[in-house]
Amino acid sequence: MTRWREAAIPLALAAAVLAVPLVVKNPYHLNVAILVLVWTTLGAAWNIVGGYAGQLSLGHAAFFGIGAYSLALTAHYWGWSPWAGMAMAVAVSVPLAAAIGAITFRLRGPYFVLGTLALAEVLRLVVLAWRDLTYGAAGIMVPEIFPGLSRAPYYYFIALAAIAAVGTTWWMERSGFGYYLTAIREDQETAESIGVNAAWYKNLALMISAAFTALTGAFYASHLMFIEPDIVLSEPVSVQMAVVAIIGGRGTVLGPLVGALLLVLASEIFRAQFQQAHLLIYGLLLMLTILFMPGGVLGEIQHRLRLRAAPRPVIGTTFSSSHESSGQREVG
Amino acid sequence: MQPLLEVWNLSKQFGGLHAVRNVSFSVREGEVVSIIGPNGAGKTTVFNLISGFLQPTAGEVIFRGQVVSRLKPHQRARLGLGRTFQIVRPFSGLTILENVMVGAFLHTRSPAVAREEAMQILRFVGLEHRAHQFPGSLTLAGRKRLEVARALATRPRLILLDEVVAGLNPTEAEEMIRLLRRLSELGVSAVAGVEHVMRVVLRLSDRVVVLHHGEKIAEGPPEAVVRDPVVIAAYLGGEVTAGA
Numbered sequence: 253m254t255r256w257r258e259a260a261i262p263l264a265l266a267a268a269v270l271a272v273p274l275v276v277k278n279p280y281h282l283n284v285a286i287l288v289l290v291w292t293t294l295g296a297a298w299n300i301v302g303g304y305a306g307q308l309s310l311g312h313a314a315f316f317g318i319g320a321y322s323l324a325l326t327a328h329y330w331g332w333s334p335w336a337g338m339a340m341a342v343a344v345s346v347p348l349a350a351a352i353g354a355i356t357f358r359l360r361g362p363y364f365v366l367g368t369l370a371l372a373e374v375l376r377l378v379v380l381a382w383r384d385l386t387y388g389a390a391g392i393m394v395p396e397i398f399p400g401l402s403r404a405p406y407y408y409f410i411a412l413a414a415i416a417a418v419g420t421t422w423w424m425e426r427s428g429f430g431y432y433l434t435a436i437r438e439d440q441e442t443a444e445s446i447g448v449n450a451a452w453y454k455n456l457a458l459m460i461s462a463a464f465t466a467l468t469g470a471f472y473a474s475h476l477m478f479i480e481p482d483i484v485l486s487e488p489v490s491v492q493m494a495v496v497a498i499i500g501g502r503g504t505v506l507g508p509l510v511g512a513l514l515l516v517l518a519s520e521i522f523r524a525q526f527q528q529a530h531l532l533i534y535g536l537l538l539m540l541t542i543l544f545m546p547g548g549v550l551g552e553i554q555h556r557l558r559l560r561a562a563p564r565p566v567i568g569t570t571f572s573s574s575h576e577s578s579g580q581r582e583v584g
Numbered sequence: 585m586q587p588l589l590e591v592w593n594l595s596k597q598f599g600g601l602h603a604v605r606n607v608s609f610s611v612r613e614g615e616v617v618s619i620i621g622p623n624g625a626g627k628t629t630v631f632n633l634i635s636g637f638l639q640p641t642a643g644e645v646i647f648r649g650q651v652v653s654r655l656k657p658h659q660r661a662r663l664g665l666g667r668t669f670q671i672v673r674p675f676s677g678l679t680i681l682e683n684v685m686v687g688a689f690l691h692t693r694s695p696a697v698a699r700e701e702a703m704q705i706l707r708f709v710g711l712e713h714r715a716h717q718f719p720g721s722l723t724l725a726g727r728k729r730l731e732v733a734r735a736l737a738t739r740p741r742l743i744l745l746d747e748v749v750a751g752l753n754p755t756e757a758e759e760m761i762r763l764l765r766r767l768s769e770l771g772v773s774a775v776a777g778v779e780h781v782m783r784v785v786l787r788l789s790d791r792v793v794v795l796h797h798g799e800k801i802a803e804g805p806p807e808a809v810v811r812d813p814v815v816i817a818a819y820l821g822g823e824v825t826a827g828a
């Protein structure tokens with residue numbers, strides 16, 4: 253009963269997202285909507301490890317690029333269908349995430365952020381240099397998952413992916429796993445003292461995150477029909493994933509959707525005027541968020557609601573003074 | 585019967601400093617043992633060695649008949665070894681109830697069950713009416729209770745309490761001691777670290793272990809230990825001589 257009520261709003265939202273192509277027929281607008289959902293999925297994926305588990309990644313382009321190139325290369329060399337390429341994307345990125353996690357999550361300090369940063373950069377350089385395999389900077393054509401003129405199938409696909417990613421976060425927030433990630437983010441040692449295997453849960457979060465990122469990378473490649481390292485393996489991809497989640501609200505379920513809407517719409521509006529303006533826009537939005545809403549747009553709203561819901565302390569002391577102490581109080 | 589916890593010749597060196605040297609003691613089922621000693625005596629280090637946050641330079645820790653010296657902290661917690669921290673460490677972004685729920689997830693996957701159990705434990709420590717507030721709204725005494733509650737939620741067999749009464753006023757300290765005396769209701773044994781020899785605190789313990797400069801200088805029932813000249817000398821900062 254309460255379960256259904258709890259799920260009512262998310263289900264309604266999912267239905268609304270799926271209904272968009274029924275209303276939006278203009279291909280340009282549909283493409284913008286696809287972009288919003290691409291970044292929602294990516295932001296949600298980043299949010300699982302960067303928001304909930306508090307492990308800052310600046311190299312998620314690695315998983316995105318692996319997704320894109322998995323689809324492109326398996327199709328190009330082995331004639332695989334894009335669907336098989338997508339499966340490959342997940343199958344390659346998850347073990348890689350597990351390896352990176354296993355190495356960096358044991359250590360204390362900035363090893364994870366450095367590790368992810370290095371991973372993405374190394375992959376970019378390898379893809380650039382290994383021209384015989386990847387065609388390097390020249391890029392490579394990617395087959396379409398949904399041949400045909402209509403963009404609607406692409407929309408439905410990425411909408412389902414976004415719903416799956418955001419839905420995973422929604423479920424996570426209500427499960428022990430979500431509580432564990434939050435506890436790890438807040439204070440890892442304390443979490444360990446109450447039995448939380450922090451290294452393992454951080455790694456699990458990273459693997460789930462990598463799977464969604466790689467899937468989206470493969471989708472995006474097929475949607476663009478052409479990829480090159482500087483599009484899918486570049487630092488801006490990593491940064492924008494983080495920015496989407498941070499502006500929307502780290503560690504909130506719908507934060508990535510809010511962040512993606514803000515960023516994609518802002519850059520679409522300004523791109524017409526100034527070429528590189530979107531970079532400026534990110535910078536400005538990020539600065540404004542950090543200055544005025546450190547928890548992100550949704551984070552800030554939720555925080556205020558929660559404070560309002562929690563009754564203010566009635567008395568200053570911790571527990572009632574109804575049972576006065578009667579024993580001795582000598583301090584030796 | 586085998587003791588719940590056995591510590592054999594535990595030593596820890598930080599560079600040239602012997603923070604803990606050759607300390608042995610044991611805790612039986614149902615007991616409350618206090619580890620006392622002046623500032624810097626090595627109490628926190630002993631707790632960190634037992635709970636796995638530090639690796640001993642030498643010695644063994646045996647818990648429930650199993651050598652746990654090489655296990656990670658979370659593995660020891662799983663075996664039923666709980667702890668609190670001297671400097672309280674609440675998850676400040678979670679409500680008081682949620683803080684305790686995180687502990688309860690050690691033995692259930694259901695959030696509903698975890699919430700129910702956390703609520704019971706909050707009742708046990710007297711924080712139930714603060715359940716939906718954030719730890720930041722608690723006084724130090726309240727935060728210490730929360731620390732105990734979170735550890736209790738894991739259903740430990742033994743709980744290591746690092747300075748549970750330090751910084752509390754006499755009334756608060758008295759309430760905390762009353763709470764700890766009731767741990768046996770839950771079948772939980774305890775080791776309490778205490779900086780000062782407080783009579784109220786000694787009432788808490790069945791047995792007392794005294795540390796000084798990292799070494800065990802006395803052990804026994806509380807009444808005997810507080811009268812022990814060696815112990816008194818250690819607290820007065822004088823030279824420790826057996827006949828003093």
Ligand SMILES: Nc1ncnc2c1ncn2[C@@H]1O[C@H](COP(=O)(O)OP(=O)(O)OP(=O)(O)O)[C@@H](O)[C@H]1O
Pocket residue numbers: 598601602603621622623624625626627628629630670779
């Ligand atoms: N990580 C560390 N590195 C170096 N020295 C340490 C470390 N931890 C503790 N020490 C030193 O080891 C000795 C014992 O410290 P410990 O914190 O165990 O004492 P304590 O009895 O808990 O004291 P307190 O009353 O201050 O809590 C002290 O001299 C302390 O400075």
Ligand SMILES: [Mg+2]
Pocket residue numbers: 627628629670746747
């Ligand atoms: Mg200490």
